[in-house]
Amino acid sequence: MRAQLIEKLEAGRVQHGRFATVPGSGPxxxxxxxxxxxxxxxxxxxxxxxWEHVAVSTPRRCPNWEEMCFVKDLFWDEEECVMQLHPPYSQYVNNSRYCLHLWRPTHRDIPMPPPSFVGIVGLGPSDAAMLFARMSAAP
Known part of the structure; x- marks a missing residue:
């Protein structure tokens, strides 16, 4: 699977013009x-x-979660943690209306909260929806 993703990325490499890079230039x-x-x-x-940095854009809207996950998998292994940042407003740089960024520091691990702080570990979206529906329907 990973090799297919890397092939897909390499096939899309811009090789002509101002932003051209040669095949095999890595990420x-x-x-x-x-x-x-x-x-x-x-x-x-x-x-x-x-830092490792990837910028992702589309012509008419910001990339969605599924697209950002897809790009993350093109550049990093599934067990690597990368992040999107919301910097202080005074440090915003916005050169493109429909662009989002992924970052990974190369000299340290990204701190992460315990998975249980995010939701119920092991519960998929369908099961979670049913559980929350039952909770909201209870008297």
Whole structure:
């Protein structure tokens, strides 16, 4: 599966023009890839001192969760933690209306809350919906 994703990414590499990179340049470059929701994704990958960074955009809207998960899997292993950041307003940089970013520091682990702080571990969306429906219907 991972090899197929890397092939898909490499097939979308921009090889001509201002943002061209040569095949085999790894995660650095600009890529045009068909996303899982039917929209072409423009993906820019960078390795900066201390950081790996991927920017994801579409022509008419911000990428959705499924698209961001898809891109995360193109660039990182499924057990690696990456993040989207909401910086202080004074540090906002917004060069594109429909662009979101993924970040991973290269010299430290990203702190994460325990999974149980997010929801009920082991409970899928359908089961959770039924549980919450029963809870809200109870007198």
């Amino acid at each position: 650095c470059g600009v890529f045009l890839v068909q996303g899982p929701c039917g929209c072409e994704l423009k993906i820019s990958g960078f390795v900066r001192p201390g």
